[in-house]
Amino acid sequence: MPERLSARRAIALVADEFAELTCTTREFGPDGPLSWPGYDASRARAAARTGEDESVLCGTARIEGTDAVLIAFEFGFLGGSLGGRTGDRLEAAYLHAREHRLPVVSLIATGGSRMQEGMVALTQLQRVARQSVLTREAGLPQVAVLRDPTTGGGWATLGAGADVILALPGAQVGFAGSRVRPADADPAAYTAEAQVAAGAADAVVPEEELRATLGRWLRLLTAPSAEPAPPPGPLGATDLPATGWDAVWRARSPQRPRAQRYLDTYFTDRVAISGDRCGGTDDGMLCGFGAHQGRTVAYAAQTGTATRPAGYRTAARLIRLADRLGIPVLTLVDTPGAANDAEAERLGVGAAIAEVFGAVAAARTPVTTLVIGEGGSGGALALAAPGNTWVTPDSYFSVISPELAAAILKRPSEEVEATAGQLHIRPQDLEDLGIARTRK
Incomplete structure (x- = not known):
């Protein structure tokens, strides 16, 4: 099992500069939209443990010379789960990307939707999917980096919905998290390496190569051109066949x-x-x-x-x-x-x-x-x-x-x-x- 990176360590791993975006998030009553007993206390403990007030950080970043909107999940905050306020932040990040014509890079580490918010949490996946589609229609690239773990709705929207999907070695990746999959399931099937082998992700990239790899991808994906590619010259025979x-x-x-x-x-x-x-x-x-x-x-x-x-x-x-x-x-x-x-x-x-x-x-x-x-x-x-x-x-x-x-x-x-x-x-x-x- 690889070491789990905090959101800020993941950001530092790839970004030369990072400025967090501020956005207005919804207000819930005591213990959230479902009045789930102890939910406020759980959030407070997560905040004290991680130094964050939600499961995701969103901001603008410079990665190897290319500006991007950067989304980073904090797994230590309630398992990086998506709740209503998480959805607010993600929507604001995508809006900023489209307004400023920036690619979106997501550093994902999540267990899925937040149980304490029930269907309010689950419907955030629809919001994320909508924002991803609008960003795709705007002609802006989306690159996902799968950290450990990337499961549930986070994998099925931000992760699998990206244009390019990279993953850290050994990361747990799959729609079914470790606590909900069948007891006899082969754990090797739920890995970054297995997802690449199955055609669901593009490459496994070691941590020490991630910044440079992201930089190359962003430089190449943000350089449109209206001119046709010239055909390569022949590298073999130059005379024409007789028959x-x-x-x-x-x-x-x-x-x-x-x-x-x-x-x-x-x-x-x-x-x-x-x-x-x-x-x-x-x-x-x-x-x-x-x-x-x-x-x-x-x-x-x-x-x-x-x-x-x-x-x-x-x-x-x-x-x-x-x-x-x-x-x-x-x-x-x-x-x-x-x-x-x-x-x-x-x-x-x-x-x-x-x-x-x-x-x-x-x-x-x-x-x-x-x-x-x-x-x-x-x-x-x-x-x-x-x-x-x-x-x-x-x-x-x-x-x-x-x-x-x-x-x-x-x-x-x-x-x-x-x-x-x-x-x-x-x-x-x-x-x-x-x-x-x-x-x-």
Whole structure:
């Protein structure tokens, strides 16, 4: 179990400067809205123990040079629980963020809603959700840091509802807190590490790296740009393939540069998002934000494998987030096609591909695509930008693989190579068709 940080220690861990916001909070009668016996005494003891008068501190902060609204929970004050006055403070913090165009960073440590205020406490989650939505619609990023513990409604609103979710190592994270989950539940499932593995959070970050990591995220997420991302230059072959089958073999070569190398060359700095927020991850889809020639570009890059449903959903999440923040998107296409096994079907691969098609189609921010290897059917086309797709000389793009095209047409295997030519899948063919431009 990690050491639990107080709210002020958590703030000091990440902020260069911090100024607490003041706001008017509601007044309750003796022992709160439910007249809960001993509630006032419990609050007084919590205040004496922590030096705070409520379970959350809200203020403005400078984090590695970027101004933000900072929310920090004090778990020592009645378990960091949300009550009516907590909701008042959180609402005021979000209002301040929108008024001053500031990102919101939440350092969460909470056991959920406050029992002594009953439904008054529980309905604060609706207030928080409303403020989060309004802030999202205003085009302002929200970053959550999950401390120990992050459970209940705090996880289900401020935490899981954030655009980027980071967590401290070993933190207890889950909707069900330790006192309400089944007795035989596996405790390992309720950890920061488990949430990242399940695609519900983006990364586990050690305390000593948290300030710098938050600083990088905030710099990248608060730098909108109306200009399209320029396509990377080719890192492999520069001459065009002679035949369709030559194009296929080049794209499938183990020596061909892959997405990781393109990203390393293109960006001077980058941070990754991970997971589809539906229980899945896909190592074959790399997504995140990076700095290119002094400005932020979002990226979604296939790595040459058959893309899983979680990969498509993560890419769609990335594109929608970039669109809200006004950040241009670069997609790198490299897949033999979407995963077509039974498990992929059970996980909704068709619906996941549809999400990406929809995200690209709806994007107001410019999207640039470079095909760097195999462009296999709709599983590749989903990431391609209509009118702004480029292809490298060692890539191809096809309605389906030549082997499967021959099978559909009931052709013998010896006609696969000829079929590749008939499909017009070479870079120069795609340019002639007006589908893409060759990147040389």
